[in-house]
Amino acid sequence: MATFGLVEYKDANPEVRAVYDDIMETRKTDSINNFWKALASDPASLKRTWEETKRLMGPGALDAVTKELIYIAVSVTTGCSYCIKVHTAAAAKKGITDTMLHELMSVVALANANVRLANGYQIDIE
Amino acid sequence: MATFGLVEYKDANPEVRAVYDDIMETRKTDSINNFWKALASDPASLKRTWEETKRLMGPGALDAVTKELIYIAVSVTTGCSYCIKVHTAAAAKKGITDTMLHELMSVVALANANVRLANGYQIDIE
Amino acid sequence: MATFGLVEYKDANPEVRAVYDDIMETRKTDSINNFWKALASDPASLKRTWEETKRLMGPGALDAVTKELIYIAVSVTTGCSYCIKVHTAAAAKKGITDTMLHELMSVVALANANVRLANGYQIDIE
Amino acid sequence: MATFGLVEYKDANPEVRAVYDDIMETRKTDSINNFWKALASDPASLKRTWEETKRLMGPGALDAVTKELIYIAVSVTTGCSYCIKVHTAAAAKKGITDTMLHELMSVVALANANVRLANGYQIDIE
Amino acid sequence: MATFGLVEYKDANPEVRAVYDDIMETRKTDSINNFWKALASDPASLKRTWEETKRLMGPGALDAVTKELIYIAVSVTTGCSYCIKVHTAAAAKKGITDTMLHELMSVVALANANVRLANGYQIDIE
Amino acid sequence: MATFGLVEYKDANPEVRAVYDDIMETRKTDSINNFWKALASDPASLKRTWEETKRLMGPGALDAVTKELIYIAVSVTTGCSYCIKVHTAAAAKKGITDTMLHELMSVVALANANVRLANGYQIDIE
Numbered sequence: 001m002a003t004f005g006l007v008e009y010k011d012a013n014p015e016v017r018a019v020y021d022d023i024m025e026t027r028k029t030d031s032i033n034n035f036w037k038a039l040a041s042d043p044a045s046l047k048r049t050w051e052e053t054k055r056l057m058g059p060g061a062l063d064a065v066t067k068e069l070i071y072i073a074v075s076v077t078t079g080c081s082y083c084i085k086v087h088t089a090a091a092a093k094k095g096i097t098d099t100m101l102h103e104l105m106s107v108v109a110l111a112n113a114n115v116r117l118a119n120g121y122q123i124d125i126e
Numbered sequence: 127m128a129t130f131g132l133v134e135y136k137d138a139n140p141e142v143r144a145v146y147d148d149i150m151e152t153r154k155t156d157s158i159n160n161f162w163k164a165l166a167s168d169p170a171s172l173k174r175t176w177e178e179t180k181r182l183m184g185p186g187a188l189d190a191v192t193k194e195l196i197y198i199a200v201s202v203t204t205g206c207s208y209c210i211k212v213h214t215a216a217a218a219k220k221g222i223t224d225t226m227l228h229e230l231m232s233v234v235a236l237a238n239a240n241v242r243l244a245n246g247y248q249i250d251i252e
Numbered sequence: 253m254a255t256f257g258l259v260e261y262k263d264a265n266p267e268v269r270a271v272y273d274d275i276m277e278t279r280k281t282d283s284i285n286n287f288w289k290a291l292a293s294d295p296a297s298l299k300r301t302w303e304e305t306k307r308l309m310g311p312g313a314l315d316a317v318t319k320e321l322i323y324i325a326v327s328v329t330t331g332c333s334y335c336i337k338v339h340t341a342a343a344a345k346k347g348i349t350d351t352m353l354h355e356l357m358s359v360v361a362l363a364n365a366n367v368r369l370a371n372g373y374q375i376d377i378e
Numbered sequence: 379m380a381t382f383g384l385v386e387y388k389d390a391n392p393e394v395r396a397v398y399d400d401i402m403e404t405r406k407t408d409s410i411n412n413f414w415k416a417l418a419s420d421p422a423s424l425k426r427t428w429e430e431t432k433r434l435m436g437p438g439a440l441d442a443v444t445k446e447l448i449y450i451a452v453s454v455t456t457g458c459s460y461c462i463k464v465h466t467a468a469a470a471k472k473g474i475t476d477t478m479l480h481e482l483m484s485v486v487a488l489a490n491a492n493v494r495l496a497n498g499y500q501i502d503i504e
Numbered sequence: 505m506a507t508f509g510l511v512e513y514k515d516a517n518p519e520v521r522a523v524y525d526d527i528m529e530t531r532k533t534d535s536i537n538n539f540w541k542a543l544a545s546d547p548a549s550l551k552r553t554w555e556e557t558k559r560l561m562g563p564g565a566l567d568a569v570t571k572e573l574i575y576i577a578v579s580v581t582t583g584c585s586y587c588i589k590v591h592t593a594a595a596a597k598k599g600i601t602d603t604m605l606h607e608l609m610s611v612v613a614l615a616n617a618n619v620r621l622a623n624g625y626q627i628d629i630e
Numbered sequence: 631m632a633t634f635g636l637v638e639y640k641d642a643n644p645e646v647r648a649v650y651d652d653i654m655e656t657r658k659t660d661s662i663n664n665f666w667k668a669l670a671s672d673p674a675s676l677k678r679t680w681e682e683t684k685r686l687m688g689p690g691a692l693d694a695v696t697k698e699l700i701y702i703a704v705s706v707t708t709g710c711s712y713c714i715k716v717h718t719a720a721a722a723k724k725g726i727t728d729t730m731l732h733e734l735m736s737v738v739a740l741a742n743a744n745v746r747l748a749n750g751y752q753i754d755i756e
Contacts, residue, residue: 004373004374004466004476004479031378033378034375034376034377034378035366035369035370035373035375038373038374038375039369039373041373041476041480042480042483042484045369045480045483045484048556049365049366049369049487052362052552052556053362053366056355056358056359056362057359057362060351060355061349061351061352061354061355062321062352062355062356062359066318066321067355067359069314069318069321069322070321070322070325070356070359070360070363071359071362071363072246073322073325073326073329074325074326074329074360074363074364074367075363075367076242076245076246077242077245077325077326077329077330078329078364078367078457079241079245079457079708079709079710080367080370080371080457081245081248081377082370082375082376082377083363083366083367083370084245084246084248085248085377086377086378088246088248088634097313098634098671099312099313100313100314101634102313102671102672102675103308103312103313103314103319104246104314104322105242105243105246105247105672105675106308106672106675107308107309107314107319107322107323108242108246108322108326109239109240109242109243109246109679110239110304110305110308110309110323111322111323111326111327111335112238112239112241112242112326112330113235113236113238113239113301114235114287114301114305114335115205115238115326115327115330115332115335116202116203116231116234116235116238117231117235117287117291117297117301118287118332118334118335119202119203119205119207119210119332120198120202120210120214120230120231120234120235121231121256121287121290121291121293122207122210122211122214122256122290123286123287123290123334124286124334125286125334125337125338126285126286126338130592130602130605130751130752157756159756160753160754160755160756161744161747161748161751161753164751164752164753165747165751167602167606167751168606168609168610171606171609171610171747174430175613175743175744175747178426178430178740179740179744182733182736182737182740183737183740186729186733187727187729187730187732187733188699188730188733188734188737192696192699193733193737195692195696195699195700196699196700196703196734196737196738196741197737197740197741199700199703199704199707200703200704200707200738200741200742200745201741201745203703203704203707203708204583204707204742204745205330205331205332205583206583206745206748206749208748208753208754208755209741209744209745209748211755212755212756214256223691224256224293225690225691226691226692227256228293228294228297228691229686229690229691229692229697230692230700231294231297232294232297232686233686233687233692233697233700233701234700234704235301236682236683236686236687236701237700237701237704237705237713238704238708239679240665240679240683240713241704241705241708241710241713243665243669243675243679244665244710244712244713245710247634247665247668247669247671248634248668249664249665249668249712250664250712251664251711251712251715251716252661252663252664252716300682304678304682324498328494328497328498329494329497331493331497331582331583331584333497333500336497336498336500337500340498340500340508350508350545353508354545354546354549356498357494357495357498357499357546357549358546358549360494360498361491361492361494361495361498361553362491364490364491364493364494365487365488365490365491366487367457367490368454368455368483368486368487368490369483369487371454371455371457371459371462372450372454372462372466372482372483372486372487373483374459374462374463374466382625382626382718382728382731409630411630412627412628412629412630413618413621413622413625413627416625416626416627417621417625419625419728419732420732420735420736423621423732423735423736427617427618427621427739430614431614431618434607434610434611434614435611435614438603438607439601439603439604439606439607440573440604440607440608440611444570444573445607445611447566447570447573447574448573448574448577448608448611448612448615449611449614449615451574451577451578451581452577452578452581452612452615452616452619453615453619455577455578455581455582456581456616456619456709457709458619458622458623458709459629460622460627460628460629461615461618461619461622463629464629464630475565477564477565478565478566480565481560481564481565481566481571482566482574484560485560485561485566485571485574485575486574486578488556488557488560488561488575489574489575489578489579489587490578490582491553492539492553492557492587493578493579493582493584493587495539495543495549495553496539496584496586496587497584499508499539499542499543499545500508500542501538501539501542501586502538502586503538503585503586503589503590504535504537504538504590576750580746580749580750581746581749583745583749585749585752588749588750588752589752592750592752608750609746609747609750609751612746612750613743613744613746613747613750614743616742616743616745616746617739617740617742617743618739619709619742620706620707620735620738620739620742621735621739623706623707623709623711623714624702624706624714624718624734624735624738624739625735626711626714626715626718
């Protein structure tokens with residue numbers, strides 16, 4: 001299906017190019033992930049998703065590294081293979097070490113196990 | 127919403143009563159779980175779901191106890207509180223001991239943890 | 253089902269009491285959450301789950317606050333109501349402010365949305 | 379594993395061929411998706427699943443396009459890559475435009491986000 | 505935790521009140537769901553979520569009824585009890601009949617079953 | 631990322647080798663699945679996960695075949711493609727026939743459907 005193809009920079013309309021430019025500037029990179037190129041087939045969705053992502057993933061009461069770890073935890077829990085690969089690959093650039101990623105995976109595994117124990121034992125709020 | 131209410135035996139039409147009778151006979155009981163009473167607001171769905179459940183949960187290459195354990199494993203993994211309560215409460219009648227249920231919960235927790243490790247470490251098929 | 257009831261300290265055997273004592277000492281509290289009291293009907297599972305939780309949730313390459321946030325992210329994504337209530341209630345004791353929790357929820361919501369966009373647009377790894 | 383291979387029409391027994399014929403006639407096509415070819419290693423499951431799918435996905439109080447969109451929403455939410463590819467590829471034949479698919483993906487993403495906000499904020503029924 | 509309480513109209517600051525006013529006007533109602541009252545403890549999240557929801561759930565290439573059905577499909581699949589109750593209760597106001605809701609539930613159940621068959625039989629894209 | 635690569639036996643440190651040896655002896659095989667080779671980049675996680683898996687998946691109140699079926703049920707429900715492939719491939723060695731696997735898949739599909747009916751009809755505990 002044509003619209004689910006990837007929109008390359010050279011083929012993009014001005015609205016899409018403006019988002020691409022902001023992504024590259026914000027992320028200090030000169031390439032655009034396929035996630036954004038695919039969303040660009042629906043420019044309004046691209047713009048909305050990027051602006052939301054940019055605003056929420058930047059530092060606030062939580063720093064950007066912590067937010068990235070939370071984002072990966074969701075990707076691992078829901079099994080989004082693309083998300084896991086892109087975000088773990090990008091982690092190092094944000095200062096996330098391999099040891100931190102290992103601990104992240106162990107905590108995500110533990111929490112997924114304990115959630116099922118809480119479900120299975122039908123535990124009521126104290 | 128009226129149709130999402132529970133259909134009691136005395137208020138049921140003949141099609142629904144026939145299913146209720148079959149449930150009570152199959153399960154050697156004289157009460158009907160709320161799951162069936164709620165589905166009965168859509169009699170076609172009640173009939174289809176009961177017949178499917180009756181056929182698949184009976185003994186085959188897998189015995190009925192094993193199938194019940196598998197069913198609970200899905201209920202715990204997806205967090206269906208109603209399903210867990212009803213099926214663990216009914217387990218004893220099928221010969222499932224508490225020790226078996228404890229092991230079931232431990233295996234379900236382990237599998238949910240290991241699934242996330244497999245996801246997180248992005249493991250390719252060998 | 254008896255074994256899915258809660259094991260109170262006064263009724264616990266020495267193995268369970270030893271775990272309860274360690275939980276209260278580690279967490280600087282004199283009460284035990286229902287999660288542990290329910291697991292205690294299977295003392296081996298209680299011991300294993302507590303030791304795993306204690307080891308993994310303590311500070312390492314990631315600090316304990318970050319691990320707690322990751323744990324809550326998994327609980328929210330999988331919809332474990334008990335887990336969310338207990339862990340957000342305990343968050344303040346670990347130094348997690350309300351503003352941090354708000355940002356956590358926003359990031360978890362965003363990641364769950366973006367995971368579905370990545371799924372839906374069938375994005376291949378670059 | 380042999381039985382998880384695909385059963386081609388020429389190798390199929392009469393029971394399986396009858397289902398394949400019905401699929402091709404119902405869907406106005408002369409090819410069979412791998413989903414059905416895989417299920418055919420268990421002919422009873424093939425027959426049951428096809429008949430259920432045929433009955434439920436046809437027009438009723440909801441038209442067939444709406445049902446297809448609902449089906450894709452479930453596939454995207456649960457991350458079934460095969461299901462998403464097959465059903466979005468088939469969408470155009472049913473009159474689903476690219477713009478409709480874009481809106482579908484945006485609504486599915488929104489709902490998945492809002493579900494987690496509802497979970498995270500532990501909202502009680504009013 | 506105070507901030508996870510519900511913000512009532514009379515206690516709301518002007519930013520929150522403006523959102524509440526828009527919700528009531530858009531939805532032709534004089535009450536606010538707890539979902540929005542809970543989000544209001546983080547006014548920025550309330551505003552963002554409402555504006556996104558308002559924009560995406562309004563009619564476009566898909567009509568508002570279809571979007572509502574998709575939204576409920578996600579809520580049912582992920583097991584968000586609050587979301588299901590609020591959205592099925594509101595469905596009638598949007599012209600969704602009980603018969604449509606019954607079909608919705610049947611299609612959601614079917615899709616969740618078929619997704620697992622596709623997973624379990626490890627079906628490759630044709 | 632280097633640490634997410636696979637640790638081969640010849641490159642493994644003594645701690646990892648000891649686990650690999652135990653895996654091969656326990657499973658009566660001379661090869662190691664990629665799951666373990668990937669975890670080996672975090673030797674503590676490898677050791678913990680293997681010991682947990684070995685202890686819980688061995689025969690107890692439930693036999694090893696039943697536990698394997700439960701494990702696959704979780705893998706199918708959560709959509710872990712790697713887990714499904716490895717565990718269904720290994721099933722035959724444990725005495726699981728193709729007919730048993732077919733029934734497993736049917737029960738998992740049924741349970742996933744019924745869970746959504748229970749969710750959708752908002753059924754209260756009787």
